Amino acid sequence: MSELLTCQNLCKRFDSKYALAEVTLTLQRGQIVGLLGPNGSGKTTFIKIINGLLVPTEGSLLINGFTPGVETKRQIAYLPERTYLNSWMKVKDILQFFATFYDNFNMDRAMQMLSDLRIDVGERLKTMSKGTKEKVQLILVMxxxxxxxxxxxxxxxxxxxxxxxxxxxxxxxxxxNSTILISTHLIADIENVLDDVIFLQNGQIALHATVDEIRSQKGKSVDELFREVFRC
Amino acid sequence: MSWNLTNDRPIYIQIVERIQMTIVSGEYRPGEKLPSVRELAAEASVNPNTMQKALSELETSGLVYTQRTSGRFITEDRELIASTRRRLASEKFQTFLQQMQGLGYTREDIIKLTKQLLEEGTKGYE
Known part of the structure; x- marks a missing residue:
């Protein structure tokens, strides 16, 4: 296994508030990693830095040895929390858009997934339900x-x-060779799928371990541990 | 979710146990080829690395072996399968014994009750 993403002492400050503080971690290739933490713990800030949408205040982050920029955007598929697609567009237009924009877009795979989920490519985004819109965006990314x-x-x-x-x-x-970083609150649904979990708390890494380490050391699921660590 | 994995124990251990069961019960026959890691992982809805780890464990125990280029197979060593089956049976029995003792049954009571329940059980089927 080799390193895909490394960050050293990463900090992001908004005015006097630290959204991320001294985050140092490495993600290996070939892993599915859960980024978990309560609201406001820095998950989205971290993700935005990876995608070059925010610039770190201090520290460094490298993906395949590159700082976030044009080259890393080719190598990263990002599903943001909010849509950036034009709602008047039809699914087939968006597919074309992606195929033109990204040289690594796999049209056959997209069509297969759309048909498995019975999504009509002639439909416009604005007439779709919230869940269907989310499915379309996830299909585009995957x-x-x-x-x-x-x-x-x-x-x-x-x-x-x-x-x-x-x-x-x-x-x-x-x-x-690929790594998937998933931020979610639905831990119980995905924990069997994860290799590693990262718990973020107040912008810092509270825990970085494998799912099986957590289960064998603590005798409980990641979901249960999360509820315990972040009890309100 | 078809594999019914529980939340409190490491996933790979549960997979090892599950595949052991399918081998000793004869669902997987000796010498049969196993599906690929990716197929098994998708079937169990678990991470492929976890499935890989479970299969390595099974290889170490000898129940499964890898043939270069052609994949993974169930052992043809019927004695190993039989002894694994015996070990699993003994583990299940120990658990049963502990639970019954927890209910306050002595060994003699357990033997008596087992006989009685087995007779009642078979009557229903006849």
Missing amino acids: SRDVDLYVLDEPIGGVDPAARDYILHTILSNYNP
């Missing part, structure tokens, strides 16, 4: 062949059956 997939709350709005399908899709498209 249809790219990249080194790093960054999914910010990918399954929040979709029903449990579609959730199973999506997890199944992630597992069956799994490529041993």
